[in-house]
Ligand SMILES: O=P(O)(O)OC[C@H]1O[C@H](OP(=O)(O)OP(=O)(O)O)[C@H](O)[C@@H]1O
């Protein structure tokens with residue numbers, strides 16, 4: 001857990017821009033909406049900068065972004081730290097040969113796919129997404145990367161309901177060597 005989550009003065013500004021929408025898309029879901037953060041260039045840049053500062057110079061060669069919101073935060077981080085960007089996409093979107101991983105969501109089931117050959121054995125990867133709810137999506141991403149024998153993995157969540165280490169997804173087991181950092185909506 002990041003120590004500077006509470007200390008960095010930029011965190012409060014970022015948090016204040018995440019809109020919480022009750023009962024979307026289903027009753028009982030507190031939807032953490034990062035589109036309001038994107039409307040504020042300073043808060044958006046601060047978000048990217050926080051993660052760039054944390055991960056620059058750490059020998060990370062792959063930033064893997066989870067569709068769809070990892071495609072917003074992942075590319076600027078990848079460019080700044082000098083890594084390639086690898087999209088982890090929803091099914092049947094990637095044209096080449098893929099590996100797939102199914103997972104459960106807070107409101108349904110889904111699947112992530114990655115192009116074969118996008119990462120090489122021994123590369124160090126950073127997984128980028130906006131939020132962890134049950135952890136199912138993140139675990140699927142980690143499994144996709146893990147199966148290509150990526151050496152080190154990390155998580156970024158730019159917003160997040162509290163991290164739930166849910167045994168269903170064996171999150172602890174899957175990502176025991178993860179650095180995670182997340183910023184909660186107010
Ligand atoms: O921890 P989990 O329970 O797996 O949920 C987290 C995931 O849910 C959201 O994406 P969503 O699946 O809603 O897809 P979208 O960004 O394409 O709308 C969010 O951006 C994460 O990827």
Ligand SMILES: Nc1ncnc2[nH]cnc12
Nearest residue numbers: 029030031032106131133
């Ligand atoms: N509470 C939530 N807010 C935004 N995206 C989500 N995806 C799954 N749960 C979510």
